[in-house]
Amino acid sequence: MWTFIHKLGSPRWFYAISARLQPWFWAAAALLLLVGSVWGLAFAPADYQQGNSFRIIYVHVPAAFLAQSIFVAMAVAGLIFMVWKIKVADMAAAMMAPLGAAMTFIALFSGAVWGMPTWGTWWMWDARLTSMLILLFLYFGVIALRGAFSSRDSASRAASVLAMVGVINIPIIKYSVDWWYTLHQPATFTVTSRPSMPMEMWLPLLIMLLGFYSFFIALTLMRTRSEILRRESTKRWVRDLAAEEA
């Protein structure tokens, strides 16, 4: 088991394995996103209150899910890097951060776009949107901290610590923001927490969600692979690889 993990942790091995996994995730992402968006945008029934504007949840909800998952994944990768000194984990974490920030931004943007027809304003200090905004700042912090160090080894460790501190804080932030929101705006209409969504609505949502996750995995694999080549460019096996290609 341990030898397996360490083997997986070696950049060279990860590079080889991910080459085989990557196409599958790309294919799954393309298929799921295509089916999900066609189904969600064209065939799912319109909402009885919001009409067609609700269809933005097919982007908003998966992006919001992914934004939070990526932060957790980043912290887990940071932990793996700190405890077992597996460099691939750090490379993956470094590659995930901008992606997570982008997802958070998409969730915020789609939330604002959704807010216009629903609330009549682009921005409301809604609990979910506020949490998302704070999450975006947390991502900015991790990215900025990694960029601030001149030594990459230190940058990796500092970013890992911050990601772990952040991940402990995310639930606390989330609950306190929820609490703050209910205190200040009691019983307003919250868009995403509906008691029951008909099957025809949430099935495409589920498909979109899976599609987003596959896309994230595929993209992270791809970016981590190029990061491996960049960081290991002085290593023998990378040079052999380059010679083979040429």
Next chain:
Amino acid sequence: MPGTETPMTDTEAAMPFHREPRGGLMVALRATLKRDLVLLLRRRSEVLNPLVFFALVITLFPIGISPDPELLATIAPGLLWVAALLAALLSLDSLFRGDYDDGSLEQLLLTPQPLAALGLAKVAVHWLLTGLPLALMAPVLGIMLSLPAGSYGILALSLALGTASLSLIGAIGAALTVGLSRGGVLLSLLVLPLYIPVLIFGAGAVQAAILGDGVAAHLAILGALLAVTLMFAPWAIAASLRISING
């Protein structure tokens, strides 16, 4: 030639160099507390600057918004809390920087005592000379913002409790950025999002006191936040200091 023989025989291992522990951790802690207190009290401006900053920021709001006492009273709890939070943040950058620059931090890392505990002592001094004075000063500024009567005690208490968490969380950021030549703005970027829960419950406590609701729940949550940060922050501070010292 150490490579040829097997250097690690058990007979040698059986006699590790050993000293009788003396005063141990408590002596080191007390000395660190005393040293940092003396240092800060010798550079009094470093203690006073956050307080002046706090007063200044509070002055800006009536000027920027309106001198209307009623309006000010409604936003006073939040204003006081945000301004105090920023003032506490302002002083964080220097928390480890002096020790980093003159090499004391390296020495701190090399004592046999746990770094987390010594870091905690430094944070305690920071709170004592920043958070606590801010909390004591807040009621005075509250008067200037027409903060309704009956909430002054809670304002000071919530700030005293809250700034302790702020100092601890902020120290993680300070430890992470101490090796960077321009860590100040980055420090705010790292730390402010993590301050939000404390701000929510701190300002909420004052708000509740004004409305006449029970404040026990708010204070209890502030206490719980402090307990959680006390549990995690010292280790994060220690780990961050070790990273920074090798940057």
Next chain:
Amino acid sequence: MPLRLQARELACERDDRRLFEDLDLDIRAGEIVRVEGPNGSGKTTLLKILSGQLADYRGELFWNGVPMRRVRGDFLASLLYLGHAPGIKAALTPLENLAWYQALADEPGDEAARLAALEGVGLAGFEDLPTGQLSAGQQRRVALARLDLTPRPLWVLDEPFTAIDRDGVAALEARLVAHARSGGCVLVTTHHELRATDELRRIRLGGGGDDARH
């Protein structure tokens, strides 16, 4: 007093730059080991690794034959490290600076010992001035006073001769030799040429082998 610091197949890579590798060291009581090498060859890094500050290396360290990880507390209690920066607070007096180090090192807080240590480095009469008012060399001497104040068998000194005048250099050199002769051990980097004595041994980093393999 058993005293043996060993490193086996020590290698350090910082940001993909290989500082050294396959370094075997065996440092025993009674030795002065001077780490040599051009700028950037990893002298300070090696000293930081050997003093337990840097965990980012490959290979193994042993303190008195036991893996370092298991006896870190014991090791740190036998170590005195002086880095590039003297670790002296400008706003505190030499006495106050030393008092903190005494407490950190778990030595009984004795003012007489502090005064004696300051006198030993030629700072009698300066003990109550803020250290910031002293010259760079005098500040360095305050740090060096710790050598006498907190007796430790293993000294790791990174450029201890910086800013010290000629008399001070001679005195410090004599102090290092005396420490080695009394069963201590010194690990030092310096640009200053140390007088060759029986105790002195060199380790060369960067560009070729090291004579640690003698």
